[in-house]
Amino acid sequence: MNIIFIGPPGVGKGTQSLLISKTIKIPIISSSKILKENINTLSTMQNVSKEINDGKLINDNIVTKLIFSQIEKKFCKPGFILDGFPRTIIQAKELKKFKKIDIIFYLFAKKNVLIDRLIGRRIHVPSGRVFNVNSFAIGEKQLDPLTKEPLSIRKDDSKKIVKKRLEIYNSLTKPLIEFYRTESIRGTCKLYEINASKTIEHVKTELLHHLNLNS
Numbered sequence: 001m002n003i004i005f006i007g008p009p010g011v012g013k014g015t016q017s018l019l020i021s022k023t024i025k026i027p028i029i030s031s032s033k034i035l036k037e038n039i040n041t042l043s044t045m046q047n048v049s050k051e052i053n054d055g056k057l058i059n060d061n062i063v064t065k066l067i068f069s070q071i072e073k074k075f076c077k078p079g080f081i082l083d084g085f086p087r088t089i090i091q092a093k094e095l096k097k098f099k100k101i102d103i104i105f106y107l108f109a110k111k112n113v114l115i116d117r118l119i120g121r122r123i124h125v126p127s128g129r130v131f132n133v134n135s136f137a138i139g140e141k142q143l144d145p146l147t148k149e150p151l152s153i154r155k156d157d158s159k160k161i162v163k164k165r166l167e168i169y170n171s172l173t174k175p176l177i178e179f180y181r182t183e184s185i186r187g188t189c190k191l192y193e194i195n196a197s198k199t200i201e202h203v204k205t206e207l208l209h210h211l212n213l214n215s
């Protein structure tokens, strides 16, 4: 099964794709993770690191090639979950030509919810574990619960850059919802629109329900 998570910054795409991946045992392809892993090779073409920290989108061609090269690998044979791709109409059209997608989960939440989540996000860089200042698990000192190491803040999670990312999302990524609504009506895939302002557990249960699984 091939699944896409689409939605604004901070809506919970990374959080939910991880939970779903663990349950249905299908790998995640995270576009930002792949970009960061390839930063040294890519930076000869575009200053990828700076663009990401500034909240700008990376060139369609670069991202598409990277993602497709992952999809072609053996580990994606049972299916895959895309987190952060496609993000423009160009990327979606290329993906349509390349692979059949079964399910699109469009997660949405109000702007103030998204801003609060992003400003409060904390990362354990070595493991990639993601928390929030509101997470009971990290305590007042904001340490990784497993290693007790300090947590970091993503450079693009400052209030100024978050606002810019939301603007870019609205102009370049949001039109994908209409694209996939049309595809869904045609029967080429199924689009589910999920209110992601509820708790992490609640959202997960709803996603599993659409996958015909109980949590």
Ligand code: AP5
Residues within 6 Å of the ligand: 007, 008, 009, 010, 011, 012, 013, 014, 015, 016, 031, 032, 033, 035, 051, 052, 053, 055, 056, 057, 058, 059, 060, 063, 083, 084, 085, 086, 087, 088, 091, 117, 118, 120, 121, 122, 130, 131, 132, 133, 165, 196, 197, 198, 199, 200, 201, 203
């Ligand atoms: P990317 O990392 O994909 O950033 P994003 O889309 O802005 O999304 P985020 O990762 O910030 O949010 P999320 O929805 O994953 O939320 P999360 O689960 O972490 O991309 C970064 C950059 O890479 C882009 O700006 C661009 O430069 C480049 N890039 C990537 N893909 C590209 C592409 N296809 N084309 C071009 N450029 C590309 O949750 C956020 C916080 O909220 C966490 O603290 C979490 O604990 C908390 N939380 C989550 N769900 C809930 C909930 N239900 N209730 C309460 N708290 C919650």
Ligand code: MG
Residues within 6 Å of the ligand: 013, 014, 015
């Ligand atoms: Mg993410």
